[in-house]
Amino acid sequence: MPKKRSGGGLTTTQQAAKFLGVAALSGVVLAGIALPATGALGLAAKGTVEGFDEIPANLQTPPLSQRTEILDSKGGLIASVYSRDRTVVELKDISPYMQKAIVAIEDARFYEHGAIDLKGILRALNRNVQDGGTTQGASTLTQQYVKNVFVEEAGDDPDKVAQATQQTMGRKIQELKYAIQVEEKLGKKRILTNYLNITFFGQQAYGVEAAAQRYFSKSAKDLTLEESALLAGLVQSPSHYDPVYNPAEATKRRNTVLQRMADVGDISQAEADKAKANPIKLKVKKPQNGCITAVSGAGFFCDYVRHVFLSDPVFGKTKEDRAKVWNRGGLTVRTTLDPQSQQSVQNSIKDHVYKSDKVATAVTLVEPGTGKIMGMGQSKPYGFGPNETQYNYSVNKSMGGSNYGFPTGSTFKPFLAAAAIEGGKPATQTYPSPYEMDYPDTVQSCGKPWVNDGVPKYHLENESETEKGPYALKEAMEKSVNTYFVQMLQDIGMCPVSKMTDKLGVVQGDGTKLPQNPSTLTLGSNGLSPLTMASAYAAFANRGTYCTPIAIESVKTADGTSLPVPKTSCSQAMSPTTADTINTLLRGVVDSGTGQEAGLQNRDNAGKTGTTDARKNAWFVGYTPNMSGAVWVGSPSQSVEMENITIGGVYQDKVYGGQVPGPIWRDAMTGALDGVPAPSFNAVNIPDAPEHGNDEGGDGPDPGGKRPGNEPGDKNPFPGGGIPQHVIGGHSGGHNGGHGGRAHGGTQGP
Numbered sequence: 001m002p003k004k005r006s007g008g009g010l011t012t013t014q015q016a017a018k019f020l021g022v023a024a025l026s027g028v029v030l031a032g033i034a035l036p037a038t039g040a041l042g043l044a045a046k047g048t049v050e051g052f053d054e055i056p057a058n059l060q061t062p063p064l065s066q067r068t069e070i071l072d073s074k075g076g077l078i079a080s081v082y083s084r085d086r087t088v089v090e091l092k093d094i095s096p097y098m099q100k101a102i103v104a105i106e107d108a109r110f111y112e113h114g115a116i117d118l119k120g121i122l123r124a125l126n127r128n129v130q131d132g133g134t135t136q137g138a139s140t141l142t143q144q145y146v147k148n149v150f151v152e153e154a155g156d157d158p159d160k161v162a163q164a165t166q167q168t169m170g171r172k173i174q175e176l177k178y179a180i181q182v183e184e185k186l187g188k189k190r191i192l193t194n195y196l197n198i199t200f201f202g203q204q205a206y207g208v209e210a211a212a213q214r215y216f217s218k219s220a221k222d223l224t225l226e227e228s229a230l231l232a233g234l235v236q237s238p239s240h241y242d243p244v245y246n247p248a249e250a251t252k253r254r255n256t257v258l259q260r261m262a263d264v265g266d267i268s269q270a271e272a273d274k275a276k277a278n279p280i281k282l283k284v285k286k287p288q289n290g291c292i293t294a295v296s297g298a299g300f301f302c303d304y305v306r307h308v309f310l311s312d313p314v315f316g317k318t319k320e321d322r323a324k325v326w327n328r329g330g331l332t333v334r335t336t337l338d339p340q341s342q343q344s345v346q347n348s349i350k351d352h353v354y355k356s357d358k359v360a361t362a363v364t365l366v367e368p369g370t371g372k373i374m375g376m377g378q379s380k381p382y383g384f385g386p387n388e389t390q391y392n393y394s395v396n397k398s399m400g401g402s403n404y405g406f407p408t409g410s411t412f413k414p415f416l417a418a419a420a421i422e423g424g425k426p427a428t429q430t431y432p433s434p435y436e437m438d439y440p441d442t443v444q445s446c447g448k449p450w451v452n453d454g455v456p457k458y459h460l461e462n463e464s465e466t467e468k469g470p471y472a473l474k475e476a477m478e479k480s481v482n483t484y485f486v487q488m489l490q491d492i493g494m495c496p497v498s499k500m501t502d503k504l505g506v507v508q509g510d511g512t513k514l515p516q517n518p519s520t521l522t523l524g525s526n527g528l529s530p531l532t533m534a535s536a537y538a539a540f541a542n543r544g545t546y547c548t549p550i551a552i553e554s555v556k557t558a559d560g561t562s563l564p565v566p567k568t569s570c571s572q573a574m575s576p577t578t579a580d581t582i583n584t585l586l587r588g589v590v591d592s593g594t595g596q597e598a599g600l601q602n603r604d605n606a607g608k609t610g611t612t613d614a615r616k617n618a619w620f621v622g623y624t625p626n627m628s629g630a631v632w633v634g635s636p637s638q639s640v641e642m643e644n645i646t647i648g649g650v651y652q653d654k655v656y657g658g659q660v661p662g663p664i665w666r667d668a669m670t671g672a673l674d675g676v677p678a679p680s681f682n683a684v685n686i687p688d689a690p691e692h693g694n695d696e697g698g699d700g701p702d703p704g705g706k707r708p709g710n711e712p713g714d715k716n717p718f719p720g721g722g723i724p725q726h727v728i729g730g731h732s733g734g735h736n737g738g739h740g741g742r743a744h745g746g747t748q749g750p
Contacts, residue, residue, distance in 0.1 A: 063328055063330065064086060064088055064197060064198055064206075064330075065082070065083055065084040065152065065155075065206070065328045065330070066082065066084070066086045066087060066088060066328075066329045066330035066558055067080045067081070067082035067086065067087065067289075067329055067330070068080065068081050068082060068326070068329040068330065068332070068333060069331070069332050069333070070302055070305055070333045070335060071332065071333065071334045071335060072335060072337040072338070072339045072342070073334070073335065073336055073337055073372075073553065074338075075334070076295075076339055077295070078294050078295060078298050078301070078302055078335065078337065079288075079290065079291050079294040079295070079298070079299070079302045080288055080289065080293070081289060081290050081291065081302075081306070082289055083155070083327040083328075083329065084204075084206045085204050085205055085206060085210045085214075085289065086197070086205075086206040086207040086210050086329075087207065087210055087213075088207065088209070088330075089197065089207075089208070089209045089220055090193060091189055091192065091193040091196075093209075093219070093220060093221045094196055094208055094209075094220045094221060094223075095220060095221055095222065095223035095228055097223060097225045097227075097228035097229075098196070098208060098220060098223050098228040098231065098232065100228075100261060100266040101225075101229050101231070101232035101257055101261060102192075102195070102231075102232045102235070103141070103192070104232070104257065104260045104261045104263075104264050104266055105232050105233065105235075105256070105257045105260050105261075106141055106144065107139075107140050107144075108264045110140065110141050110188065110192070111188055113140065114180070114183055115140065115143070115176065115179035115180040115182070115183045116139075116140050116142075116176060116179060140179070141191060141192065142179045142182055142183055142191055143175055144199075145179075145182065145191055145194055145195045145198065146175045146178045146179050146182060147175055148195070148198045148199060148200075149178075150175075155327060196220075197209075200235075200238055201214075201215075201234050201238055202234050202238030202239060202241075202242050203215070203242065203284075203287070204287045204289070208220045211231050211234070212227075212231070213285055214284065214285055214287070215227075215230070215243065215244075215282055215283075215284060217283040217284070217285045218283075225258075225271065225275050226254065226258075226275045226278055226280075226281075229254045229255075229257040229261065230243060230250060230253075230254040230257075232257050233250070233253035233256065234250075234253075236253075241253045243280050243282055244282065244284060250280060251279070254276075254280065255276045258272045258275050258276055259272055259276075291303045291306070291382060292382055292383055292384075294382065296339065296346050297345070297346040297349070297377040297381065297382075298337060298342055298376070298377070299381070299382025299383070300376055300378060300382055300392040300394060300395075300400075301335070301337055301342070301373065301375075301377075301551070302382075303382065303390070303400050304373075304376065304392060304394075304395055304399055304400060304551055305335055305551050305552060306326070307398075307399040307400050308399070308551055308552060308566065309322060309325075309326050309333075310323060310326060311399070312566050314564050314565060314566050315555075315563070330557060330558030331555055331556065331557060331558070331563075332554075332555070332556045333552060333554075334553045334554045334555075335373075335551055335552055336367075336370075336373050336550060336553055337374065337375065337551075338365075338372075338374040338375065338672070340671070340672060340674070341365050341627075341672035342374075342375045342376070342377065344375065344667070344668050344670070344671025344672040345363045345365060345375040345376070345377040345668045347667070347668075347671060348363065348664050348665075348667035348668040349361060349363060349377055349378065349379050349664065349668075350379075351648070351667060352648045352664045352667070353379040353633065353647055353648045353664070354379065354647075354648055355380055355381060355387040356387050357646070357647050358635065358640050358645065359633055359634055359640055359642060359645070359647060360378060360379045360380045360393060360634070360635070361378060361379045361631060361632065361633045361661070361664060362377070362378040362392075362393035362394045362530050362631070362632050363376070363377055363378070363629065363630070363631050363664060363665070363668055364376050364394045364530040364531045364534045364629065364630050365534065365627060365628070365629040365668065366531070366534045366535050366538050366549055366627075366629075367626065367627065367628075368538040368539070368542035368547070368625065368627070368628055369538075369542045369545065369547060370550075370568060371538075371547035371549045371568035371570070372550060372551075372553075372568075373531070373549055373550070373551050374627065374672065375629075375668070375672060376392075376394050376531070377394075378392070378393050378394065380393075380636075389636075391636065393529075393530070393632065393636060394529060394530045394531050395529050395530075395531050396507070396509050396510070396511055396529050396531075397510050397511065398511055402509055402529075402636060403509065403510060404508060404509040404510050404526075404527035405508060405509020405510070405527030405528045405529045405532070406509070406527050406528065406529075406617050406619075406634055406638075407524055407525050407526060407527055407528075407612040407613075407617050408524035408527075408528050408533060408610050408617070408619055409523065409524045409609075409610030409611050409612040409617060409619055409657065410480040410523065410608060410610040410611070411524060411533060411608045411609070411610035411619045411620075411630075412521070412522070412523065412524030412610070413477065413485050413522070413524075413608065414477075414582055414586060414608055415497060415500055415504065415506065415521075415536070416485055416488060416497050416521060416522060417473065417477065417485075417488070417582060417585065418500055418540075418574055418578055418579075418582050419492060419496040419497045419499070419500040420488055420491075420492050420496070421574075421581050421582070422496070422500065422574045422575065422578045423492055423496050425488075425492065427474070427584075427585070427684065427686045428472050428473065428686065428687060429472065429473045429488070430470050430472045430689065431469060431470065431471065431483075431488060431491075432469050432470050433462075433468065433469025433470055433476065433481050433487065434468050434469065434483055435461060435462050435465050435466075435467060435468040436459065436461035436462070436483070437459070437460065437483050437486070437487075438452065438457040438458065438459050439452045439457065439458040439459065439460060439486060439518055440452060440486070440518070443489060443490055443493065443494055443518055444493035444494065444495065445493065445494045445495055445498075445516040446494070446498055446499075446516060447516075450517055450518065460486060460523075461483070462481055462482050463482075467479065467481060469481070469483070469484065471484050471689065473488075473585065474588055474686050474688065475688075475689055477586065477588065477593070477608075478588045478592060478593030479593060479594065480589075480593070480594050480608075480609065482523065485522045485523075486518060486522050489518055489521060489522050490518075494516045494517075494518070494521050495516075497521045498513075498516055500573065500574070501514055501521075501536075503546060503571065503573035504535075504536040504539055504546050504573050505532065505535055505536060505548060506536050507528075507532065508527055508528065509528060509529050509532075514526055525612070530630035530631070530632050531549055531630070533619070533621045533630040534621065534628045534629055534630035535547070535548070535628070537607075537621050537622070537623050538623060538628035539573050539574070539579065540579050540582045540586070540606070541579075541606075541623040541624065541625050541626070541627075541628055543576040543580065543682065544573055544574040544575055544576050544579035545570050545571065545573065546570065546571060546572075546573040547568045547569070547570040548568050548569045549568070550566055550568045552566060553565065576682070577684070580681065580682040580684045581684045581686070583606050583682070583684075584606075584681070584683060584684040585606075585686065586606035586607055586608055586622070587604070587606045589606065589607055589609065590605055590606060590607050590622065593609075594608075594609040594656070594657065594658045595607050595608065595620060595622065595657070595658045595662055596658065596662075597658050597659060597663055597666070598620050598622060598658060598661075598662030598663065598665050599666065600624070600666060600669060600673075601670075602678065603624055603678040604624060604625060604678065604680045604681045605622060605669070606622060606623060606624075606681070607620055607621055607622020607623065607662075607665070608620070608622070608657075609656065609657030609658040609661075610657045611655070611656050611657045612634075615641050615642040615643055615654060615655050616634055616635060616639075616640065616641055617633070617634035618632075618633045618634060618642065618655050618656060618657045618659075618660055619631065619632050619633075619657050619661055620657050620661035620662040620664070620665045621665075622669070624669070624678070624679075625680065625681060626673070626676065626677070627669060627672060627673055629665055629668060629669055629672075630665075631661040631662075631664045631665045631668070632661065633647070633655065633660050633661045633664070642655035642660075643655070647660060
């Protein structure tokens with residue numbers, strides 16, 4: 001006699017008996033079972049009929065979740081991502097052995113009965129009563145399919161999954177009504193096709209195609225008799241019969257399926273015996289899921305694409321809507337990533353910075369005029385192991401990046417120069433530029449003037465005592481003379497610079513607007529991301545037109561439908577003449593200034609070095625007319641001062657923007673542009689200023705032994721660096737703001 005379960009409820013046998021008794025008395029269910037194809041349910045017992053009729057009759061079948069493929073711009077696979085690894089196939093693409101095996105073991109009378117199998121239920125009841133337990137089930141393939149639909153619709157929500165799998169009489173009756181509907185609407189072949197595509201086979205494989213690939217590295221249409229029997233046997237308990245970890249139990253279960261196929265006449269007994277004698281032969285293909293599997297170090301770009309999809313309203317009105325589309329998968333996402341550029345980025349990174357180094361580098365390349373991200377990589381690989389990370393140092397926090405970005409140093413100075421030239425200052429503008437000076441007493445802003453109310457007054461200096469003016473703009477840019485640009489800021493005010501950076505899409509790494517203070521808008525003391533810098537500099541290359549960065553070119557669903565994608569937005573940030581003038585000025589940086597080690601051969605190129613206070617960050621941002629790139633080197637936690645340090649196996653007594661980031665940029669750009677046309681800038685004649693007789697300062701020694709100007713003297717006079725100190729995943733002890741826009745310092749986080 002079957003016993004009650006520990007919870008006091010009825011056993012499965014007792015529930016089924018009760019269900020059949022109620023159904024038989026009412027005439028509701030059995031009528032439906034007997035005549036599923038006619039649609040005549042023959043309902044008689046009024047009270048129970050009404051309850052049955054109240055169950056919604058339209059089963060909403062959700063699209064099956066599948067893998068999404070992320071491709072580069074040439075159609076090459078970057079990575080496959082999925083919440084459930086599944087590839088939907090038609091019945092003609094599934095081995096006949098597989099079709100017969102699943103029917104034989106799960107529902108041998110599948111083609112003979114309606115939505116449920118009355119004979120099967122009675123047989124199972126009789127056997128279970130005899131055994132005193134629940135050794136046999138009675139669900140048809142159609143009923144199992146309906147249950148799987150509920151599970152699929154529940155997704156990864158544990159509460160919904162629990163509801164979808166609860167073994168209650170109400171759920172059973174609901175499944176039955178839906179099963180009747182499915183039988184009438186779909187027919188046997190479609191039900192079998194859907195069942196084989198929705199079922200879980202273990203090892204993260206959903207559907208028979210994914211299972212065939214996982215266990216045997218072949219398509220479902222090529223499965224042999226033994227392989228089909230093995231997969232069919234897994235459905236009952238994928239973990240218990242897992243052939244990878246439990247081959248003995250898997251073999252027993254496979255042989256049970258083979259014998260069942262012989263019993264029902266699908267194969268001969270001789271065929272079954274021969275197949276049973278063969279050992280299981282697996283060719284397991286490990287799951288390749290997620291951005292961690294991306295090729296050519298593109299894991300961070302892959303993750304950026306995911307963030308774009310989940311955050312851009314073009315893919316859905318709400319965050320939940322977008323997540324639902326992404327998790328459902330089945331998408332083909334073609335991106336902007338250029339495989340040649342990406343490989344060049346990775347090669348350069350590996351040549352110059354090791355993942356085990358105390359510092360890291362991040363490199364991003366974009367295409368001027370289109371905003372397309374062509375390459376993105378970093379020295380700390382995408383992952384969870386030692387010297388790996390999931391933080392993308394190239395992008396803002398909202399897109400998976402660091403908390404605040406990284407201080408940019410003198411790479412910010414071209415934005416100031418562009419604002420000045422756009423406002424009418426000549427390219428020959430001269431300022432006294434002493435070796436050291438106090439910040440101005442006041443500097444105009446878009447609102448309340450900034451006031452130098454420090455005690456003592458905030459002060460700055462150049463790198464070398466011999467670095468003193470007067471200087472004209474061209475030489476000041478080449479040598480990156482701090483006092484020159486502070487005097488320029490005092491002259492034009494901060495509002496034009498702020499407006500210029502707004503037009504260039506320059507925001508802090510946390511997405512907020514740059515504060516108006518002299519350190520931020522001259523010496524780059526606030527954190528920005530490499531993608532922000534590369535995109536802003538691309539506007540110089542594009543003769544003043546700024547284009548927002550994009551990563552996705554097209555998205556297609558599993559049925560080939562094209563989805564709308566985010567488009568770049570281009571706008572004129574400055575006049576073409578202003579951009580041409582900046583290009584000419586920054587050509588001087590790579591020709592004879594602080595960026596000589598970054599210069600490209602046989603190609604017009606321009607750029608700017610940057611090294612921040614205490615040498616915690618070093619940058620090179622540069623471009624050609626058809627490619628813009630930013631390179632950052634530093635400690636993600638901002639805890640390493642780059643002096644007496646070994647980077648990439650090379651000892652550096654002092655790190656300069658032109659000395660470490662510069663060569664990384666040069667090599668990345670050289671490979672990315674190999675075989676690509678080499679257009680020229682529109683040259684602007686800027687007269688040379690009279691000689692100073694002073695070549696010292698320097699962002700690192702040049703090949704001829706001269707020391708061009710430098711910005712490690714981008715020493716921020718404001719306490720704490722003028723920004724909340726960057727800590728990956730941490731919190732800052734400081735803040736921006738304060739009286740008159742002055743930046744108060746944050747403390748270094750843990």
